[in-house]
Amino acid sequence: MEDDFYCLVMFPYPSGDGLHVGHAYNYAVIDSFCRWRKHKGQNVFQPFGFDSFGLPAENYAKKHGLEPREVTYKNIDKFRGQMEHMNTNFEERLITSDESYQKWTKWLFTKLKEAGLAYKKIAPVNYCHSCETVLANEQVKEEKCERCGSEVEMKELNQWFFKITDYKDRLIKNLDWIDYPEHTKKQQRHWLEKLNDWCVSRQRKWGCPIPVEGEEDTLDTFVDSSFYFLRYLTDSEGEFLPKEDYKQVDLYVGGNEHACMHLIYARFINMFLYDQGYVTEEEPFKKLIHQGMITKDGAKMSKSTGNVVNPDDYDSDELRMYLMFLGHYFDGGDWDDSKIKGIRRALGKWRRWIDGAVDGAVDGAVDTEKLENDIDGFVESFKFNKVISTMSEFYNKNKDKKINKETADKFEQMIACFAPGFKK
Numbered sequence: 001m002e003d004d005f006y007c008l009v010m011f012p013y014p015s016g017d018g019l020h021v022g023h024a025y026n027y028a029v030i031d032s033f034c035r036w037r038k039h040k041g042q043n044v045f046q047p048f049g050f051d052s053f054g055l056p057a058e059n060y061a062k063k064h065g066l067e068p069r070e071v072t073y074k075n076i077d078k079f080r081g082q083m084e085h086m087n088t089n090f091e092e093r094l095i096t097s098d099e100s101y102q103k104w105t106k107w108l109f110t111k112l113k114e115a116g117l118a119y120k121k122i123a124p125v126n127y128c129h130s131c132e133t134v135l136a137n138e139q140v141k142e143e144k145c146e147r148c149g150s151e152v153e154m155k156e157l158n159q160w161f162f163k164i165t166d167y168k169d170r171l172i173k174n175l176d177w178i179d180y181p182e183h184t185k186k187q188q189r190h191w192l193e194k195l196n197d198w199c200v201s202r203q204r205k206w207g208c209p210i211p212v213e214g215e216e217d218t219l220d221t222f223v224d225s226s227f228y229f230l231r232y233l234t235d236s237e238g239e240f241l242p243k244e245d246y247k248q249v250d251l252y253v254g255g256n257e258h259a260c261m262h263l264i265y266a267r268f269i270n271m272f273l274y275d276q277g278y279v280t281e282e283e284p285f286k287k288l289i290h291q292g293m294i295t296k297d298g299a300k301m302s303k304s305t306g307n308v309v310n311p312d313d314y315d316s317d318e319l320r321m322y323l324m325f326l327g328h329y330f331d332g333g334d335w336d337d338s339k340i341k342g343i344r345r346a347l348g349k350w351r352r353w354i355d356g357a358v359d360g361a362v363d364g365a366v367d368t369e370k371l372e373n374d375i376d377g378f379v380e381s382f383k384f385n386k387v388i389s390t391m392s393e394f395y396n397k398n399k400d401k402k403i404n405k406e407t408a409d410k411f412e413q414m415i416a417c418f419a420p421g422f423k424k
């Protein structure tokens, strides 16, 4: 594991809507990054899982008279089918609502409690008198109950907190050297200027129970996602993370919307586990990047606007290459259905050229080494758009030459990193 490359993508919440094109941009394009690393001879670890507890499944289940578990695991099956369609090498390792994972969420809570970092105090919650229930912040819209529209009142309740403020100075100090985008560091610094202890009690059903006698509350789902990258590393059921299985994440890729909460909680929990001797790096992620956003007609995709692109409607190679071609990976781009045809045509032309390769020596050598080096530089700097244009230029420059099978094979292998279905 020591020499392997650990590539982590932010695991999805399995919502009823399924995977969207933003997920495809994260997972399919980073899968190509990993395929390229493998092509260069590196071992790459690319685990996957599901962040499966949460309020939407609970609300949906209640509305339709179902169990949240039933709804969630059905959604997970849908996601699995979509991941298969995208043709990635991600390996599913865990589901946070499985008993086998909850065991470690409870273990973490108990460790924090033993260390004096989990404590109870009175804090205000949102309460709806008409529904006679506590509401999550997400269930309160403009100070009114989302369900019945009544005024929401603040009520004092005894709740659990994690003492993240004890780690505040270290969380700020390490921002001086960790390899995160500058704007993300800026957002974290700002968020850590007004840090309070982390309230982890949730008055919900579909979450990990707080492992204390008499507790009916569940844990904030951000607790589940604060250590999943460590549990990916091991198959051990008896130990949290055997020392020989530990590996720091080399590259973490996900949306910038997680710049604060998730990423700060994960850093805090990792630091705590470092202090406890479970991990040997204080920071969980060696390098962090954010993919850009894919828009449609210049606007953010949303169901209400009706401009959502469904990845299932496209050929997975064409979808992946088109997403790469849109722009620099950090910038994203605007989706245009008419342009995906250009990708299809290019793949067709490359296929025919490769199929026309002959045995033995040919006149006028084709330089695949330069192509390989150019692509390498662009992949490593996440300029996937340049990868596609470089392959296209290479083809245009050499298309009138006959190539031999060896050259054809090299070109085909490179293309297959970015269009996995291309290889015969």
Ligand SMILES: [Zn+2]
Pocket (backbone or CB within 6 Å): 128, 129, 130, 131, 132, 145, 146, 147, 148, 149, 150
């Ligand atoms: Zn209400």
